[in-house]
Amino acid sequence: MIEEGCVSIDVGKGVFYNPRMEMNRDITVACLEALPEVSTYVDAMGASGIRGIRVKKEVSRDVEVTINDWDATACELIKRNALSNGVKVSVSNCGANTLLSSTQFDFVDIDPFGTPAPYINSTCWASKRAMGITATDTAPLCGAHLKSGIRTYAAYPLKTEYYAEMGLRVLLGKVAREEAKYDRALKPLLCHATEHYIRLYLGVEHGRAAADRMMKEMGFIVHCFKCKNRFEAKGLAPLALDTCPVCGAKVGIGGPVWLGATKDKAFVEKVIGVLEKGRFNKKGPAIKMLSIIKDELDMPTFYDQHAICRDLKATPSDISTLIRALNDLGYSASRTHYLGVGFKTDAPINIIKGTVLRLSKNA
Numbered sequence: 001m002i003e004e005g006c007v008s009i010d011v012g013k014g015v016f017y018n019p020r021m022e023m024n025r026d027i028t029v030a031c032l033e034a035l036p037e038v039s040t041y042v043d044a045m046g047a048s049g050i051r052g053i054r055v056k057k058e059v060s061r062d063v064e065v066t067i068n069d070w071d072a073t074a075c076e077l078i079k080r081n082a083l084s085n086g087v088k089v090s091v092s093n094c095g096a097n098t099l100l101s102s103t104q105f106d107f108v109d110i111d112p113f114g115t116p117a118p119y120i121n122s123t124c125w126a127s128k129r130a131m132g133i134t135a136t137d138t139a140p141l142c143g144a145h146l147k148s149g150i151r152t153y154a155a156y157p158l159k160t161e162y163y164a165e166m167g168l169r170v171l172l173g174k175v176a177r178e179e180a181k182y183d184r185a186l187k188p189l190l191c192h193a194t195e196h197y198i199r200l201y202l203g204v205e206h207g208r209a210a211a212d213r214m215m216k217e218m219g220f221i222v223h224c225f226k227c228k229n230r231f232e233a234k235g236l237a238p239l240a241l242d243t244c245p246v247c248g249a250k251v252g253i254g255g256p257v258w259l260g261a262t263k264d265k266a267f268v269e270k271v272i273g274v275l276e277k278g279r280f281n282k283k284g285p286a287i288k289m290l291s292i293i294k295d296e297l298d299m300p301t302f303y304d305q306h307a308i309c310r311d312l313k314a315t316p317s318d319i320s321t322l323i324r325a326l327n328d329l330g331y332s333a334s335r336t337h338y339l340g341v342g343f344k345t346d347a348p349i350n351i352i353k354g355t356v357l358r359l360s361k362n363a
């Protein structure tokens, strides 16, 4: 028996349960609390049922919860766990794509082993108001397994120091393209890359105009591996560019990816509020991460101060000192949840390097 949030769950034998995903489930419950428009929820890959049972028990309004798994043993366990926690949920025993091609829910949650790619089409069709998507295939998404990433996501992931964000944006780009064909648009509410996984919470907007607007957020990231200059190129037209405008070296081009915002600040603030008030074992780390996400600049890449320092043979300074120094020069800059020594800024690369060097001399 394990205790999580307000539930006690028998994780059985041969049915999947990962204690490292507790923070992920805490945040799921808080997000559902912060989405009052959601009254039907499905965990299409339920395993022990813990995620859906927590949603049913811990969200303060009545949400109709369905928990599905293609494994009959898991379904028996889900039924027992729901009963022992005193909640009523619908249990379904079929393939996720079968369920999600025939039934729509306000919120669809998919939490597969590895890649969510085979389920994104049906998830987009079945999600009326919002969806939650977990991916644990970070190597293909982030560019470490290039051919697999290209096969799975039809995008070229650049292997850079901001690989975690690259992976998140490749995944978001894939969801956006699947969503657009149903004349719908995704609206990122909260997205994060944590340890071995990426998690997306996306709102859904309906209509061609919204879908057309959304597709304008797709495009490419141009990256210079020599001087670390990078910039975004919005739109899906082929790029007539192959050298870095700063140093003249050949550039790498990653994409198509999602270049737009990856969060809705007001929503993230609401989720933090729910976590602060509720009974969540992982509220400390969850709030810490969400507080950084809340203030993250909406830009598609970040810099690794240590990597810049290695190139310049400089000493890194405290990340908040560097951010303040860039702000003092009139640029926007923020921390990033992807990397403790990372930062986002709209300052040009020569200004960033000059600032890092100046601070290094003072260090």
Ligand SMILES: C[S@@+](CC[C@H](N)C(=O)[O-])C[C@H]1O[C@@H](n2cnc3c(N)ncnc32)[C@H](O)[C@@H]1O
Pocket: 016, 017, 018, 021, 025, 043, 044, 045, 046, 047, 048, 049, 050, 051, 068, 069, 070, 071, 074, 094, 095, 096, 097, 111, 112, 113
């Ligand atoms: C990673 S676990 C889900 C964990 C669960 N959501 C949680 O929070 O603890 C994946 C589950 O999905 C089930 N599964 C995998 N592929 C499936 C499919 N195509 N359709 C339905 N269930 C599937 C597996 O049997 C397994 O129980």
